[in-house]
Amino acid sequence: MNLLKKAALFTTLLGVTVALGACSSAGATGKSGQSGKLTVVFLPGDSVKEEGAARAALSKEVAKATGKKVQVQTTTDYNVAIQAISSGKAQIALMGPDSYIQAHQQSKNVQPIVTYTGKSGTLKDAYYHSYIMVPKDKASQYKVNGKYSLKNIKGKKMSFVSNTSTSGYAIPAGAIAKTFNIKNKDDLAQSGKFFSKVLFGGSHQGSTVNLLKGDADVAAFDDMDLTQYGKFLNDSNKVGAIFQINKNAPAPFNQVRGKESLAIAAYKVQNEPIAVNNKYVSKKEIKEIVKDLTSKRVTNDRTFFAPANAKKRGLLPKDGNTQFKAVSDSWYQPTHQILGE
Template identity: 75%
Template structure:
């Protein structure tokens, strides 16, 4: 587990050497034969009904930047989003690091152009967290020598997000495999192998609900997809983090309002990118999109960035000086390393 943390925290160090100039990395040459209209695809966690205004805001700004019609495509399956951007059926995507890397593996033309900063307004702290959680009322059962531990999760009912989710599978599964010396990570996906039962929630929200409804004993999910539905009542960056669902949380959390979960482990994850299929989007349009989305108008728009307790459901969480920053694939070198891709 320590090696995972070290690799991912290296992202912050690497980020210091990068600037918005990273977005000018080599894209497909020439601006001809590109898409005349654009489609932005979203992962399941960003496809929830309440995120509709935020999705529309992103499409509107991309349209304003390029002068082209922009459509929104929501999904209920990670692989649908990955296939859409890699095949060119969608030309842009907001996706997790692992989903991006899988799309890039399928088509090298898929490249990240933006991510969002941390509280500092830089890439130094551009990360969120992935958790292995248990219900609060059962959390004491997972302590070893007075500390929360993964050591007692073997044989339990486990919920992941999707096997193509960075923070909902790749990172926590990698940590579990390391902790238990599991040679074949595929065993973690199959019921009756390492876990007695394995569920996939389809989204971070779905995985959390599996846990809080009692369908799973342990679950993996991240913070950024859940902070619109609840809050952390203590330090969210380490084991012992306590997530509590809001009393007025909408679906799918309306049936588990007020319930709490405790993190047995927490892992830093590089922030997600906005990626393009550069065979379908011209270099000129990419530059225009980056310029527009890094503008003060977007940075200060609550539909893009808002605190977790805001009434509006923003595209991404706001903390301090959060803003979009131009990047290239080089910035994701630590995640490439961790995932072995």
């Protein structure tokens, strides 16, 4: 874990006891998994109002599989969710790959149990995309020899998601560090170092709004958290991808409806896992949770997997034969290697 993440985590830990203590399901010891109750924690991007029905649906499946009462914990800080699952104050979490790996580093008891597949219905295309975007009307400023490049982002105002977000920080920051041969990646998260100003949106939605409102010149965010708020106007897999906010998009996008951003860089990211702290969730319970989540019933439930044009946002995006598949930590070795953790 780099120095920035350690500092951020230390600061978060000072207040996390109070924040998590308010969760009645955790009880005095935080070992709710052993007291007939479970807590499912969600990252900021999945804690938004539009995800309410999806959070409830996942909790219902966990309750059905385990026979325990399940409570939802939403967050506005990635570190709170990471600390919750690694400490056992929450026992189940829907996490980004980097957040999972951070939690796994803190406690080997944190293990992935399922992720969602790609269009093929297999793990071969189980990835999404991390982008470094700029406003479309200013994209020409980021061309070098006729091609989009990162070379002109130095000195700009930059928005990341969180320093523990895989697609909203770790991967784009790693790519920037490599491009500019930056030895201390923490410099990218501090205003006045590489960037003139650095913002953290707190969620992919927040980082996008920072860009489209003009608070940032450049921003990092992913596709899977935004497809319910807008659409890609061309190939979303490549540099040059254009994302447009829907004209009826809800808050926080109501101030930037119709605006467009363009990707000057695009990277593949392994799909996020649902993870458990197996110190508090038994092997039998895990088996039943996996059985339920990989069932046809859940696969066909739009509350779990919703297509991009769905009126109500699902827990995860649906494309072709998207479904849950069982995984273990070994499946995430490519991300372990990318992050060096």
